Amino acid sequence: MQIHLSLDGAGGLGQRLYESLRRALIDGQVLAGQRLPSSRVLAAELGVSRRLVVEAYERLVAEGFLGAAPGRGTFVLRVPPRQREEERAGPGPGAHWRSLPAWGGRLAPGRHNFPGGATDRALLPWAAWRRAMMAALREASRDIGLYGDPRGEASLRLAIARYLGYSRGLACDGESLLITQGAQQGLDLLARVRVAPGDTVAMEEPGYPPARAVFEARGARVVPVPVDEQGLCVERLPDAASLIYVTPSHQFPLGMPMSLERRLALLAFARRHDALVVEDDYDGEFRFEGRPLDALKSLDREGRVAYLGSFSKVLHADLRLGYLVMPPGLAPALLQARAFSDGYPPLVTQRALARLMIDGDFARHLRRMQRLYTARRTRLGDALAAYPALWTALPQVAGIHVALCLRSPVADLSALLAAADIRANPLAAFYAGEPSLNGVLLGFGVIDGDAIDRGVAALAEAVTR
Ligand SMILES: Cc1ncc(COP(=O)(O)O)c(C=O)c1O
Structure with missing residues (x-):
């Protein structure tokens, strides 16, 4: 050493x-x-x-x-x-960051694993990924070593643009795409170029805490706006909102898709108030009933929607790959912010993913996962339906988690889940204000078969006690 x-x-x-x-x-x-x-x-x-x-x-x-x-x-x-060293340094320019509460929602494995949104590493198309990585490495070894494009590799941007066309009804070309390190980097870049201290940002309530944290870190006033069965209650948006973050395909965490009426109302609000809408389409690909809803962005004729996508659900979060369809007006600032931040995304992983998409392995993986998640969702639904006196599951037509509402409130749900060794987030974790629902988010990305039944039985026992 x-x-x-x-x-x-x-x-x-x-x-x-x-x-x-x-x-x-x-x-x-x-x-x-x-x-x-x-x-x-x-x-x-x-x-x-x-x-x-x-x-x-x-x-x-x-x-x-x-x-x-x-x-x-x-x-x-x-x-x-x-941290102790930092505290000793006293408040400085970074003090604002440290004062933010950490998002404690990422869960380590336990006995019954229902983490929201995590996917199973073992189910990745490893053989195809290995082939694609080897090819990308061979290609890289023959390249002259110039710095890459801040937008990301052209081959991957083109493959994603095609994919968005047929899977999300989104007509975009590779030029407006920015490859990011997960949706999170996309959020961060958008916040840097579009949010100034004191700005009003509106978010769904309940909503995605890492997004809230990014906006708060910029010094924004983040206003929680309620959702109902049609999604964001657009009429409740504050007039001052200059950025609105939404999850229209599959509201995070409750799961309803945003109705067409609300989508149009949201775009009209953005036009009236010159606001930017950030659409986070983190897992809309997996759809169980009806035709997949097209992206909100597909209705955007004026460049008011920034569209965030991620490979964290369709493949795995470990890849740290996502993308941002940039509104034309923001593209120059976003490219500059990206260049200042990490230059450009890692070359070899990008090329490997492009190959996976071009060769059809990605589409095959999606079809396989769709079948698997359909079976898991049915199994989870059946297991939950055995306890109608304890809870109701909110309707779920897409994604890889279910929001469960308890019939009788439980005082400290986190402690109860921990005591039963159940890894799942209480819905309360996703509220900025007082939670209006008492329940739990059950992800089925890493749990299968009998383990689902055992986990639900353990939850029922814990809740009953
Ligand atoms: C609402 C939402 N957005 C985005 C993401 C994905 O983030 P990333 O692409 O940074 O892994 C997640 C993952 O849990 C999520 O739940």
């Missing part, structure tokens, strides 16, 4: 060695659990006596930084959280 120690400074050599080691631990040069070089090796490297190293190690063991065990040598026990 490499550890950089400087023995410069005042004081005795032993003291300087101890302080330098301590600083390396606090600065995070080494991680908890890592083993330090033996005292003999470190003493030889630094040209000091072994006794000084042993003494420094002993002091740090006594302070709780290091541990020592026969056969394991000396290892890092714990390092102070980085």
Whole structure:
């Protein structure tokens, strides 16, 4: 293990060695659990006596930084959280960021796994992906190494533009597309170029907390606007709203699609108030009843809608790939913001995904997942229907999660879910204000077969208790 120690400074050599080691631990040069070089090796490297190293190690063991065990040598026990250093720095230009609550909704696996929106890595088309990656690597090895296009690779933009045409009724060309690292980067870029401190941003209530966090981080006043069975209640939008974030294909988290009437009303509002509509179409591809609704963006004749798509549901979030159909008026600013942020997206993954789409493997994967999710949704629906006295599932025609409303309120649903080892988010987590629904979001992206029945039975038992 490499550890950089400087023995410069005042004081005795032993003291300087101890302080330098301590600083390396606090600065995070080494991680908890890592083993330090033996005292003999470190003493030889630094040209000091072994006794000084042993003494420094002993002091740090006594302070709780290091541990020592026969056969394991000396290892890092714990390092102070980085945050403490930041706090010591006091409020500075970044203080606003740190004051935001973290979105704690990402769930680690437990016994019964219903995380919202996660998909199963094991079900990715790995063989096709390997072939596509190998081809992309071969291609990259023959390229001259110029920097890429901030919009992303042309081949991928073209493949996505075609896909949006037939799957979402969205006529766009590759020129207006920006490849992003997930929908989240698209949101961040839009917020940078379109939201200034004090601006009013409207969001569905309940809504997607990471979007709220991005707008709040820009200093916006984020106004929650209620939804009903037709989606966003457009008549409740504040006049001052300059940006409106919506999930029209599949409202996150409740699941209803936005009616055509509301879509048109929203576009009319945007025209009247010169507002930007951000359409987050995160999982509209999976549809279980009727024809997939076309994107809201397909109705936009004036360039007032920015359309966000993601490969996180159709493939996997680990890819960190998404896209943004840029309204023409915002394109120059968005490209500049992208260039300032991370330059351009990773070349090889983009080319591999383009190949997956062009060769038909992506479409095959979607068809397979559609069949699988249809079966899971039916199974989950049947399992939930066995407990009509406990809950009702909100109608769900698309996506990979179901919102469940409990008939009797449960005081601390998070604690109850944790105690039953059920990984699912209470609906309350998605409200900015007082939750009007008491329930839970059940994702079926990583759970299948009997596990669905067992999970629902565990939930029923927990709720009954
Ligand atoms: C509403 C919504 N938008 C977007 C995303 C996808 O984000 P990303 O593409 O950054 O993974 C998710 C994923 O959970 C989501 O629930």
